[in-house]
Amino acid sequence: MEVTVQQCCDILGKMDDIVILCHRNPDGDTLGAGFALYYILAQLGKRSRIECHDEIPAQYSYMLLDYKKEDFEPKAVVAVDIADEQLFGDNLEKYRGKVDLCIDHHGSNKLYAKNWIVRDTAAATCEVIEDICYGFEEVQLTKLIADCIYTGVSTDTGCFRYSNTTGHTHAVAGRMFKAGCDFVMINRAMFEVKSFSRIALEKEVLNTIEFHFDKRCALAYITKDMLERTGAIEAELEGVAAMPREIEGVEIGLTLRQRGNGYKISVRTGEEVDASVLCGKLGGGGHRCAAGCFVEGNLEHAKEVILKTAEESFKEESE
Amino acid sequence: MEVTVQQCCDILGKMDDIVILCHRNPDGDTLGAGFALYYILAQLGKRSRIECHDEIPAQYSYMLLDYKKEDFEPKAVVAVDIADEQLFGDNLEKYRGKVDLCIDHHGSNKLYAKNWIVRDTAAATCEVIEDICYGFEEVQLTKLIADCIYTGVSTDTGCFRYSNTTGHTHAVAGRMFKAGCDFVMINRAMFEVKSFSRIALEKEVLNTIEFHFDKRCALAYITKDMLERTGAIEAELEGVAAMPREIEGVEIGLTLRQRGNGYKISVRTGEEVDASVLCGKLGGGGHRCAAGCFVEGNLEHAKEVILKTAEESFKEESE
Numbered sequence: 001m002e003v004t005v006q007q008c009c010d011i012l013g014k015m016d017d018i019v020i021l022c023h024r025n026p027d028g029d030t031l032g033a034g035f036a037l038y039y040i041l042a043q044l045g046k047r048s049r050i051e052c053h054d055e056i057p058a059q060y061s062y063m064l065l066d067y068k069k070e071d072f073e074p075k076a077v078v079a080v081d082i083a084d085e086q087l088f089g090d091n092l093e094k095y096r097g098k099v100d101l102c103i104d105h106h107g108s109n110k111l112y113a114k115n116w117i118v119r120d121t122a123a124a125t126c127e128v129i130e131d132i133c134y135g136f137e138e139v140q141l142t143k144l145i146a147d148c149i150y151t152g153v154s155t156d157t158g159c160f161r162y163s164n165t166t167g168h169t170h171a172v173a174g175r176m177f178k179a180g181c182d183f184v185m186i187n188r189a190m191f192e193v194k195s196f197s198r199i200a201l202e203k204e205v206l207n208t209i210e211f212h213f214d215k216r217c218a219l220a221y222i223t224k225d226m227l228e229r230t231g232a233i234e235a236e237l238e239g240v241a242a243m244p245r246e247i248e249g250v251e252i253g254l255t256l257r258q259r260g261n262g263y264k265i266s267v268r269t270g271e272e273v274d275a276s277v278l279c280g281k282l283g284g285g286g287h288r289c290a291a292g293c294f295v296e297g298n299l300e301h302a303k304e305v306i307l308k309t310a311e312e313s314f315k316e317e318s319e
Numbered sequence: 320m321e322v323t324v325q326q327c328c329d330i331l332g333k334m335d336d337i338v339i340l341c342h343r344n345p346d347g348d349t350l351g352a353g354f355a356l357y358y359i360l361a362q363l364g365k366r367s368r369i370e371c372h373d374e375i376p377a378q379y380s381y382m383l384l385d386y387k388k389e390d391f392e393p394k395a396v397v398a399v400d401i402a403d404e405q406l407f408g409d410n411l412e413k414y415r416g417k418v419d420l421c422i423d424h425h426g427s428n429k430l431y432a433k434n435w436i437v438r439d440t441a442a443a444t445c446e447v448i449e450d451i452c453y454g455f456e457e458v459q460l461t462k463l464i465a466d467c468i469y470t471g472v473s474t475d476t477g478c479f480r481y482s483n484t485t486g487h488t489h490a491v492a493g494r495m496f497k498a499g500c501d502f503v504m505i506n507r508a509m510f511e512v513k514s515f516s517r518i519a520l521e522k523e524v525l526n527t528i529e530f531h532f533d534k535r536c537a538l539a540y541i542t543k544d545m546l547e548r549t550g551a552i553e554a555e556l557e558g559v560a561a562m563p564r565e566i567e568g569v570e571i572g573l574t575l576r577q578r579g580n581g582y583k584i585s586v587r588t589g590e591e592v593d594a595s596v597l598c599g600k601l602g603g604g605g606h607r608c609a610a611g612c613f614v615e616g617n618l619e620h621a622k623e624v625i626l627k628t629a630e631e632s633f634k635e636e637s638e
Contacts, residue, residue, distance in 0.1 A: 159478050160492070161506040167496035173479070174489035187480040192565050196534075199566055203525040206518065215515075246511050247518055 003101075003115045005128070009135035011101055011115055012040075015076040017047050021099070023082045024053035024089035028155025028190060030081035031056065033103065033125040035063040036148035037080060040132065043139045047072055053089025059189045062182075063148050076100050081125035081152075083109045103128055123164040126152025127172050146179035147186060154183070155190050198240075200230035205240055205255075209247075217310050218244035221256040221263070221299060241266040252278075252310050256303065262296035265306050278313045282306070322420075322434045324447070328454035330420055330434055331359075334395035336366050340418070342401045343372035343408035347474030347509060349400035350375060352422065352444040354382040355467035356399060359451065362458045366391055372408025378508045381501075382467050395419050400444040400471075402428045422447055442483040445471025446491050465498035466505060473502070474509050517559075519549035524559055524574075528566075536629050537563035540575040540582070540618060560585040571597075571629050575622065581615035584625050597632045601625070 003011065012018075020037055022030040034050045041048045049069055050056075056064070079099045082088070083106035088095055102113035105128060107120035119128050126149040133141055133149075153172050157165040160173070177183065194202075201222070209220045220243060226232075237257065245253025245268035252275075253268040265282075268290050269275040275291035282305065284293025295302040322330065331337075339356055341349040353369045360367045368388055369375075375383070398418045401407070402425035407414055421432035424447060426439035438447050445468040452460055452468075472491050476484040479492070496502065513521075520541070528539045539562060545551075556576065564572025564587035571594075572587040584601075587609050588594040594610035601624065603612025614621040 159480060161478060161503070161510070163503045165496075165502065167493040170489045170493035170496065174486040174493070177484075177486035177489065183484065184480070184482045191480070192561075193567050194565050195567050199525065199528070203522065206522040206525070209518070242511075246513050248512050248514050 001115050003117050005117065005131045005135050008101065008103065008115070008117050008132055012078070012132070013044070013136075015046065015078075015100070017072045017075040018049075019074040019077045019095070020048055020050050021077060021079040021082060021088060021091060021095060022050060022052040023087040026052050026054055026056060026060075028060070029124045029126055029152040031060050031063060032148040032150075032152030032155070033080040033129045035067065036126065036129045036133070036145045036152075037078065037103075038067060039142065039145050039148070040129075040136065040139050042066075044136065051091055053091055059193065060151070062185070062189070063144075063151070065144055078103065079113060080129075081105070085110065085112050103132070121166070121168075123162075123166060123169045124152040124156035126150075126156075127168065130172055130175070141175075141179045143180040143182075146176040146181035150176040150181040150183055151186050151190065154187060159187060159191055195232075195236060197231040197233070198236045201226065201232040201236065201240060202243070204230060205243060209244060212307055213311060213314060215249055216314065217252040217254065217307070218247050218250045219254040219256070219303065219307070220244050221258075221303075223258045223299070242268060244268070245270070252313070254306055254310065256299065256306070258299070259294075262294055263299065263302035264294050265292060265302065267291050267293070267306075267310075272317050273310075273313045278309055281309050281312070320434050322436050324436065324450045324454050327420065327422065327434070327436050327451055331397070331451070332363070332455075334365065334397075334419070336391045336394040337368075338393040338396045338414070339367055339369050340396060340398040340401060340407060340410060340414060341369060341371040342406040345371050345373055345375060345379075347379070348443045348445055348471040350379050350382060351467040351469075351471030351474075352399035352448045354386065355445065355448045355452070355464045355471075356397065356422075357386060358461065358464050358467070359448075359455065359458050361385075363455065370410055372410055378512065379470070381504070381508070382463075382470070384463055397422065398432060399448075400424070404429065404431050422451070440485070440487075442481075442485060442488045443471040443475035445469075445475075446487065449491055449494070460494075460498045462499040462501075465495040465500035469495040469500040469502055470505055470509065473506060478506060478510055514551075514555060516550040516552070517555045520545065520551040520555065520559060521562070523549060524562060528563060531626055532630060532633060534568055535633065536571040536573065536626070537566050537569045538573040538575070538622065538626070539563050540577075540622075542577045542618070561587060563587070564589070571632070573625055573629065575618065575625070577618070578613075581613055582618065582621035583613050584611060584621065586610050586612070586625075586629075591636050592629075592632045597628055600628050600631070 020034045022034045038048050077099045079102045085096050099113040102116040104118045105122040105125045109118045153169050204226045205220050241255040251270045251272050255266040256263040267275045274288050276286050279291035279293040282293040295305045339353045341353045357367050396418045398421045404415050418432040421435040423437045424441040424444045428437045449468050472488050523545050524539050560574040570589045570591050574585040575582040586594045593607050595605045598610035598612040601612040614624045
């Protein structure tokens, strides 16, 4: 059943011994929402704990300041920022069909929970968590809760840059400032700090960049060898895939990553070309400005296929 | 004389044929403030034009959408975001001592104008311009004015990341969203697009990075040869100087740029070391987290001197 913020608070108010589920490959929004909710529940005198398929990455450790992981038999389950039960990972078997409340902002939410609040106009689940915090008269918006909520809105909007950012997102950020959130530390941890392996990989990727179609297309690639040499892990590749499109005048940025028997290709585009249409031609998909597809075969072949498809897209555009 | 926002509006209301001065090496805040003021004055039926020592960089061209550069003998001069007349550049001789009104946010403003409004709690001069816009009942906050004001607050705060950002800054941004500002295009132009020469330079600088003191210090350098090879210009070096400090665990980031008979050294630090103290030992200065100094001699010598000073700073810190 769909619930309002106040109904959501009523439901939480009746719960105890609560498991808060975060999605696999956790990001700032699922963790920010999860830990903010933990601290809200703690102020209400309720026992809860975070569960996630993956370990919590070190850069989010500031969220755990007052967190005590307690052992208890759960009586209630709340999922935050999880659109689909498949994202429970190893927790799927244990919690499938057993989520009492889902708090989310993905329009694609599968509505798998008994109760849900899914606000698809919110840039981050943490925007909904803020309202839940205000829904309890006895709960204070502490600095720690503000740090968690700010992290969610900042990371899910690429520091207020992505098109999902709204005036409301800025208003939330402003209120977290009032509550004393440490935005300088958070944004440095989220956006500025690069690992040694990431730096090494960037160097290698920069060396692969080539230009096509009058420099309106830039292509870079990452082979298994490069990953081994630099020690970079999957989570570090995201920003790297954006690099070709960051070059001036580039309308189509392509990043090819070797995987299995071929190459996974990330396509980023500007205003002119629709990335999801381009990738659709090769059996992939995604959004207007960011999409992906997979091409079997070696690097030369994958390059040839994707460049031919990119060329078609340019031609269609100019028609 | 110091003036309030309303007095500022009264003064502007009595002016006509106005030169709006922006500072040399213009940035998003001086241009955003300048063009927003131009469009405000245009709505009031007043003639004005922007003057600046340098050409307006191409990435700000969206601000010029409805701008017409008109030729007239100025009857009034307004300086925006200019703390010191020296920043007039080639316009110094023409306008020194002749500024009727200065609108700024630098606490270091030399108060050289006949009238001034200097709000040092504002992250950007554009925050003051917003209030001036509201000070005229007959002026509408158009999308174009919103684009200009948003540019100022976003660029002067590094997209809401620097410590000068306040809750008020976010509130201003939220209001510019309501007025329809194109924040996606603006932030891409300001923060994401890199020139070919900048990409080439980054590649070379990454190759120079070396670590010291248990990887708590990272050092990179830029020689005249590297600049010539890549074609990178001064304005492109700013982000590059930040690179060493962006690596995980690095407390002191050092970037040495060859200049004249030695090296200009940019020092960026984290929480532990005071960059201005470190640079002060070598005759330089700056802020707590970002400072600079100059060391004469060749690269080997400059490295030796700055690394020795950095080592001292680490020792003093641990005492």
